[in-house]
Amino acid sequence: MQEFQTNKANLTQARLQETPIHTLGDGEVRVKVDRFAFTANNITYAVMGDQLRYWQFFPPNGDEPEKWGIIPVWGFGDVVESNSDALPIGERLFGYFPPANELIITPKPVYLMVVSIVPSYHPVIIYTSASIMNEAMTALMTISVCCCSYCT
Numbered sequence: 001m002q003e004f005q006t007n008k009a010n011l012t013q014a015r016l017q018e019t020p021i022h023t024l025g026d027g028e029v030r031v032k033v034d035r036f037a038f039t040a041n042n043i044t045y046a047v048m049g050d051q052l053r054y055w056q057f058f059p060p061n062g063d064e065p066e067k068w069g070i071i072p073v074w075g076f077g078d079v080v081e082s083n084s085d086a087l088p089i090g091e092r093l094f095g096y097f098p099p100a101n102e103l104i105i106t107p108k109p110v111y112l113m114v115v116s117i118v119p120s121y122h123p124v125i126i127y128t129s130a131s132i133m134n135e136a137m138t139a140l141m142t143i144s145v146c147c148c149s150y151c152t
Contacts, residue, residue: 003100005060005068011046015068019061022104029082031093031103036075038099046071058098070098077103 001021007013024030049055049069058070079091086107087093097103 001101003058003061003070003098005062006046006071007067008046008049008055008069009067011043017060017062017068019100024081024083024104027084027106029084029087029105029107030080031077031097031105032080033097033100033102034076034078034092036073036097036099038071038073042071042073057096058100058103070100072096073099 001019002016003019005015005017022030045052045054046069049071054072055069057072059065060068060070062068074095075097077093077097079087079089079093080102082089084107
């Protein structure tokens with residue numbers, strides 16, 4: 001696996017860091033990062049990384065972890081391995097990801113979303129599952145009721 005890391009003191013310096021393969025523990029899920037957007041907004045995350053704790057979302061691997069950081073990005077990923085009932089293999093997710101090949105999360109199901117707590121720093125990251133959103137939209141369309149005086 002590789003992750004894209006940025007020098008926190010000099011945002012013009014970056015590196016691709018090789019990382020070890022993680023064996024899943026109980027309740028963990030491996031998400032293959034499929035696509036993500038890297039925009040000017042992400043640079044704001046880096047500039048404000050210490051103050052708003054963005055550097056804590058995804059702890060970097062490799063040497064000098066205090067020097068390097070991982071800028072969070074919005075993107076899509078697919079569950080490719082799962083030891084959790086909350087997220088089966090094949091589930092597609094939208095949310096915060098590291099610019100990396102994969103992400104290991106420990107999901108906790110919540111209505112309309114899946115929440116993951118990154119073990120090292122404990123920020124809560126919310127992922128929206130495509131199948132959960134489809135179920136929610138179907139339910140909303142099924143129970144839509146007009147409340148105007150013309151229809152009733």
